[in-house]
Amino acid sequence: MPKQHSPHAVIIGAGFTGCALAYDLAQRGFAVTVLERGEIASGTSGRTHGLLHSGARYCTEDQEAARECIQENRILRKIAAQCIEFNGGLFVALDDSDLSYAPKFAAGAQACDIEIEELTTAQALQLEPNLNPQVRMAYRVPDGAFDPLRLALAFAASARQLGAEFKPYHEVTGFILDGQGAVTGLNVTDRHARQAYQQPADIVINATGAWAGHLAAMIGLTVPVTPAPGVMVAYNRRLIQRVINRLNAPGDGDILIPQRRMVVIGTTSFKVQDADYIPVFPEQVEEMHRKAMELIPAVAQTAERGAYMSARPLIGTAEDERSLTRTFKCYDHAQGGQVERLVTITGGKATTCRAMAEKTADLVCQKLGISAACQTADQPLASYRLYYSA
Amino acid sequence: MKPTTWTITLSISRQSGGAPRHFQEFTLEVNPDEYVLDAVERVWAFHDRSLNYRHACHHSTCGACGMVVNGVEKLTCITPIREVTRDRGTLRIEPLRNFPVQSDLVVDMSAFYQNMEASKLNSVSPVEKADLPIDHPTPAAPAVDAERLVDCIECGLCVSVCPAAATSDSYVGPAALAGAHQQFQATGEISLLDWADHQDGLWRCHSAYECTAVCPSNVNPAWRIMNLRRHVVSQRIRSLFGAKEPRP
Numbered sequence: 001m002p003k004q005h006s007p008h009a010v011i012i013g014a015g016f017t018g019c020a021l022a023y024d025l026a027q028r029g030f031a032v033t034v035l036e037r038g039e040i041a042s043g044t045s046g047r048t049h050g051l052l053h054s055g056a057r058y059c060t061e062d063q064e065a066a067r068e069c070i071q072e073n074r075i076l077r078k079i080a081a082q083c084i085e086f087n088g089g090l091f092v093a094l095d096d097s098d099l100s101y102a103p104k105f106a107a108g109a110q111a112c113d114i115e116i117e118e119l120t121t122a123q124a125l126q127l128e129p130n131l132n133p134q135v136r137m138a139y140r141v142p143d144g145a146f147d148p149l150r151l152a153l154a155f156a157a158s159a160r161q162l163g164a165e166f167k168p169y170h171e172v173t174g175f176i177l178d179g180q181g182a183v184t185g186l187n188v189t190d191r192h193a194r195q196a197y198q199q200p201a202d203i204v205i206n207a208t209g210a211w212a213g214h215l216a217a218m219i220g221l222t223v224p225v226t227p228a229p230g231v232m233v234a235y236n237r238r239l240i241q242r243v244i245n246r247l248n249a250p251g252d253g254d255i256l257i258p259q260r261r262m263v264v265i266g267t268t269s270f271k272v273q274d275a276d277y278i279p280v281f282p283e284q285v286e287e288m289h290r291k292a293m294e295l296i297p298a299v300a301q302t303a304e305r306g307a308y309m310s311a312r313p314l315i316g317t318a319e320d321e322r323s324l325t326r327t328f329k330c331y332d333h334a335q336g337g338q339v340e341r342l343v344t345i346t347g348g349k350a351t352t353c354r355a356m357a358e359k360t361a362d363l364v365c366q367k368l369g370i371s372a373a374c375q376t377a378d379q380p381l382a383s384y385r386l387y388y389s390a
Numbered sequence: 391m392k393p394t395t396w397t398i399t400l401s402i403s404r405q406s407g408g409a410p411r412h413f414q415e416f417t418l419e420v421n422p423d424e425y426v427l428d429a430v431e432r433v434w435a436f437h438d439r440s441l442n443y444r445h446a447c448h449h450s451t452c453g454a455c456g457m458v459v460n461g462v463e464k465l466t467c468i469t470p471i472r473e474v475t476r477d478r479g480t481l482r483i484e485p486l487r488n489f490p491v492q493s494d495l496v497v498d499m500s501a502f503y504q505n506m507e508a509s510k511l512n513s514v515s516p517v518e519k520a521d522l523p524i525d526h527p528t529p530a531a532p533a534v535d536a537e538r539l540v541d542c543i544e545c546g547l548c549v550s551v552c553p554a555a556a557t558s559d560s561y562v563g564p565a566a567l568a569g570a571h572q573q574f575q576a577t578g579e580i581s582l583l584d585w586a587d588h589q590d591g592l593w594r595c596h597s598a599y600e601c602t603a604v605c606p607s608n609v610n611p612a613w614r615i616m617n618l619r620r621h622v623v624s625q626r627i628r629s630l631f632g633a634k635e636p637r638p
Binding site: 038039040041042045046047050081082083084085086087145147148149150152169191192193194195232234238241242258259260261262264276277280282305306307308383384385386387388389390 | 393406407421423424425428431432435436440442444445446447448449450451452453454467468492493496499500502503504506507512513514517535536537538539540541543544607608
């Protein structure tokens with residue numbers, strides 16, 4: 001149960017951001033309740049590629065996101081090692097276009113403080129014998145792979161140990177206002193019991209990612225977030241030990257990651273209005289198969305194990321969703337005299353979820369006049385299995 | 391080429407708030423190469439938003455979407471529809487057995503995860519220790535210093551299918567025993583043998599091997615349980631002669 005007399009923060013959404021935020025706010029002395037309409041990490045978070053970004057993917061096009069990624073990559077390796085395969089990654093050049101991108105890449109990585117090491121063809125093939133033998137050059141980068149549900153559960157377990165309360169299968173159906181433009185609670189349905197109730201709150205944080213716009217629209221607010229899905233395809237052999245990236249500007253099917261006994265290729269990018277159900281398009285799966293074979297030809301002799309879609313929450317509404325930044329944004333809806341005691345956090349990457357939580361908790365503390373520093377970067381998280389402790 | 395379309399009926403177990411369960415039928419058009427979880431998700435999205443089910447990663451790394459499909463435990467995100475039914479066929483979908491049902495297809499995993507924690511299984515392991523000793527070697531690079539997430543995804547299918555788990559709530563179950571075995575192989579820690587050497591541990595297993603039959607992730611719990619018994623018996627005999635450490 002939440003502690004008495006502490007300010008009560010109610011978080012909507014138990015993806016990476018909501019779970020990390022629950023941990024951060026609980027550390028700063030808040031009573032925390034997390035409402036989630038489904039299972040923990042059952043939206044975008046669970047269906048992520050599982051790539052612990054070094055930031056190198058964005059170091060030429062989106063340096064703000066790249067810097068956030070490498071900083072958080074170093075922190076997550078320290079606090080969440082329990083669910084990360086950290087074997088590093090390679091950026092590989094296969095053709096002239098890739099080779100001509102290399103100087104820009106090296107300069108971008110240096111500008112963003114990402115440690116890279118140039119490898120010869122022979123060195124790259126020695127590290128990863130299944131790599132396309134046509135490889136022309138490669139860089140080594142500090143990429144990794146993580147288990148998505150376990151990363152979310154590790155933050156949630158750590159939050160629970162500090163008294164935070166998690167309510168999966170509890171869906172928010174509306175906001176309760178005090179008549180003077182401040183949120184005082186939420187209308188909620190307990191989906192297990194199929195019963196409605198009211199959840200009081202001193203402050204509400206909308207951490208619903210690709211759904212942030214839909215939640216905000218319930219009280220007439222606008223959050224400029226674009227759900228931008230992409231497809232991932234998993235194959236049933238672990239053909240590589242390191243993440244393999246195509247050495248070029250971000251594009252479709254340019255990242256292949258190892259995970260357990262699998263490899264997973266991703267991804268595409270397009271826009272949708274509603275992230276609730278996104279079909280897996282067979283033609284996109286075919287395209288991923290072709291792209292995966294370019295990087296690792298042995299994929300041709302490997303069976304598909306799964307195929308799935310996940311909707312990134314991208315900030316903005318530009319025509320070309322690849323041009324939207326991968327960084328995150330925190331909105332105080334009191335600005336412009338709209339709604340008090342409501343904050344939205346969206347955008348970002350799985351890799352940056354802890355930083356997203358830190359910035360959001362800073363804003364929440366500032367709004368309630370509380371001075372407490374973030375401590376989430378220091379200690380390893382509790383075992384993810386303790387989320388289920390009594 | 392236009393994908394094949396099948397019409398199938400999902401007969402889904404529904405249950406909430408202590409009421410007795412019933413089955414509700416939904417008929418939908420599917421591509422038989424889609425996975426069972428895709429069909430369940432479409433029922434939620436387009437037919438009945440009150441349906442509750444567990445899922446997260448959709449590619450067999452998280453273990454959340456285990457269900458009983460036509461009487462057999464399946465990880466639904468990697469079970470192609472064509473493997474479990476035919477055009478105009480029915481898929482009967484039920485929650486895992488031997489777990490408390492919270493509603494519909496959602497079960498309470500608390501006791502299971504507590505047993506897994508007690509097994510002390512590290513979820514990340516050096517690659518050469520992550521594979522089964524009876525495995526074919528991983529076809530990737532010689533894994534110098536590489537690590538990976540272990541095979542057990544804690545989906546609970548092995549506990550759901552286990553006839554011994556059906557007779558006893560206190561049995562720690564195949565997944566936790568397999569976890570203790572894997573951790574013992576990696577560390578040689580004697581306390582893991584002591585933990586498993588118990589009537590609700592190793593000796594509750596009746597060697598039905600159903601766990602290994604349904605495991606979607608190569609864990610082979612039954613083999614691990616039998617092998618852990620050998621380690622326990624060997625350790626008991628050695629301790630009779632004063633040995634404190636396991637045989638290297």
